[in-house]
Amino acid sequence: MMSTNVLFEAVDICKRFDATVALDQVSLTVRRGEIRGLIGENGSGKSTLSSIIAGIQKAGSGSMTLNGQSYEPVNMIDALDKGVGMVVQERGTVSGITVAENITLGENSKYSRWGTINKKALYNQAEQALRGIGVTHIKASDPTDSIDMQDRKLIEIAKVMSRHPEMIIVDETTTVLSQYGREVIYGLMKEMKAQNKSVIFISHDLDELMQVCDSLTVLRDGVFIRNLEKPEFDEDTIKQLMVGREMTGSYYRDDYDGSYGEEVVLSLVDGSKGDRLNQVSLSLHKGEILGIGGLSHCGMHTLGKALFGFEKLDSGTVEVAGGRKIRSEREAMELGVGYVSKDRDVEALSLQSSIKDNIVIAGLDHIKRPPFLIFSKDEKKYAAQLIEQLSVKCASMEQSVQSLSGGNKQKVVFAKWIGRGSEILILDCPTRGVDIGVKQAMYQLIYQLKSEGKSIIIISEELSELIGMSDRLLIMKDGRITGEFARSPQLSESDVISYMI
Known part of the structure; x- marks a missing residue:
């Protein structure tokens, strides 16, 4: 039976990025023993809200409490120390170090004496963390860079769960996991619920949300829309709440x-x-x-x-x-030939660069003037046309790609190849990691490209x-x-x- 005791509460959270309002007085309550789904289109504010809760960034205003006490984490490690862990949407491991070092990141002082790391103790702790979530095929001594994206997610999960948090945030994690990985995380979520702890679960998969969650909070354009309890779950209702209108037209092809x-x-x-x-x-x-x-x-x-x-x-x-x-x-x-990678943030985008630079990089040979001249005005015109064509939601083409939602990042990747005229x-x-509204638009774009030959x-x-x-x-x-x-x-x-x- 789900408890009515409140574990976490956020009240009137606001967050701006320059002229963009990411969150506008959003409130969220999570009860003990609850798996609460957080859903909304790309750009709705759900990842911004979860990152504030996890200590990744600060709110502009508003307040948070955990167990009835003021909660103001200064970073992810501090949040985890306080009892809140997060498994992020994209890559959350550090390159160039071992699995064990990733799992114990931020805790090195526990394994250090006179400036020397006790690797045996560190590896033992990491192995215990992996076994604690039922993972036996990953070795603590393995270099993290030798492990694929799905198993790196399991490393992140092991790190978070080894600290025995009272609440975890799972942000679009299941989209990159195999069925085995999904079963691992579903099992951990059930354990958290059974232990009267809590989960905030973010996903674009409505079937998944309705199956695993006890309640849903819907956000749209940075604003709280509605809370739904399990008996109120209805796919068409949730879609309409997310997009603010009824979905029209075919979702997939209708031929x-x-x-x-x-x-x-x-x-x-x-x-x-x-x-x-x-x-x-x-x-x-x-x-x-x-x-x-x-x-x-x-x-x-x-x-x-x-x-x-x-x-x-x-x-x-x-x-x-x-x-x-x-x-x-x-x-x-x-x-x-053009290629859209599954691992978008690592293989398809330069996250520190602007939207314009990410789009233009694949089309330089199309906009250069003889002999090898590239003019800024040509770059801007080229990028602006593709931003408009694919409806990339951004404040400016000079905006950093890493500040975009998952769906808008993916539009930028598509723009690179469409701009080149790839056949x-x-x-x-x-x-992957794209909401239903953007999915529908992408399916329509793919079919349009087919129609063009x-x-x-x-x-x-x-x-x-x-x-x-x-x-x-x-x-x-x-x-x-x-x-x-x-x-x-x-x-x-x-x-x-x-x-x-």
């Missing part, structure tokens, strides 16, 4: 002819890469949306990188129409997305293609799942 040209514009023949790809062959046709799905470690993300020349194959060839081979990212770009687009989890590969862990958008769907398992399905109104997730597991 089922699945037609595309005969011309093959991109092909892979017998591609192999370690144990991730095993003699994979495929063809992409002109005007086709080719979906590629499977469980997280099936090899599909490696495949996307290999098709763009970012991942070097052990054997096999990638070619575009005319027989020209792709062996590097530069060759891929010259041949009209082939490889999209790896293109709607562009060829698109969508790699995704969301079967509904793949079935809803693809002309043809390939399923992978253990580095191989195990199934192929044509677009059909009868095709369902149950039809393809057995080819994944």
Whole structure:
């Protein structure tokens, strides 16, 4: 039975970024034994609010209490010391150090004597933290940089949970986790609830929110809209509260002819890469949306990188129409191929740079004047057109990309490749961490690109997305293609799942 005792409360929180009002007198109450969902479109303020609660940044005004006492964390470590931990949306580990050092970050004094670190004690503590969340395949001595993004998330979770917090904030974390990772975090959330502790859970997946949460708080444009208790959960109601209107138009495609040209514009023949790809062959046709799905470690993300020349194959060839081979990212770009990475903040964007610079960098050869001159006014015109075309919500094109919401960051990534006029687009989890309104807009953009004769590969862990958008769907398992399905109104997730597991 959920307790009615209040663990945490935020009252009239305000936050501005220059002229942008991120939060306007937002209040939030979290009870003991509660999993409270926090939902809203990109730019609604949910990540700003959670970062204030976690000590990442300060509120402009307002107050917070924890266990009835004033709560004003000066940073994330201080927040964790006080009993509030957060697993962030993007990468939250530090490069260049070991797993153990990441888990014990900020606690080195506990393992230091006379200036020397007791590595055995440090590693033992980290191993206990990993085992505490049920993870046994990651070693404390491993360099963090050798571990993939999903397992790095488990390291972050272990770090937070090792401090036995009274409340955790899970910000869009499940979107990057495999099913195994999701089950780990769902189990920890249930444990927190059973121990009369609390969780703030942020996700764009409505089915996930309605399944795991006891209550929901909806934000829109930095303003509190409504609280909903479990009996009030209704998908259409929540969507309308999020966007301030009823969703109109098709979410995915509403056609089922699945037609595309005969011309093959991109092909892979017998591609192999370690144990991730095993003699994979495929063809992409002109005007086709080719979906590629499977469980997280099936090899599909490696495949996307290999098709763009970012991942070097052990054997096999990638070619575009005319027989020209792709062996590097530069060759891929010259041949009209663009790539949207799953790991957006690390592989697709320069977070410290402006929106303009991120968009222009991929199109410099399109705006330069003979012989090699690039004028600022041309850069600004180029970026402004794409910002308007993709409806990037920002105060200025000079704004830092890292200050944007997840959906607007993704629009900037799309803008890079659309601005180049890329004829082939490889999209790896293109709607990860994006709200339903932006998702719908992206799906419409992808279909528009198909209608213009562009060829698109969508790699995704969301079967509904793949079935809803693809002309043809390939399923992978253990580095191989195990199934192929044509677009059909009868095709369902149950039809393809057995080819994944």
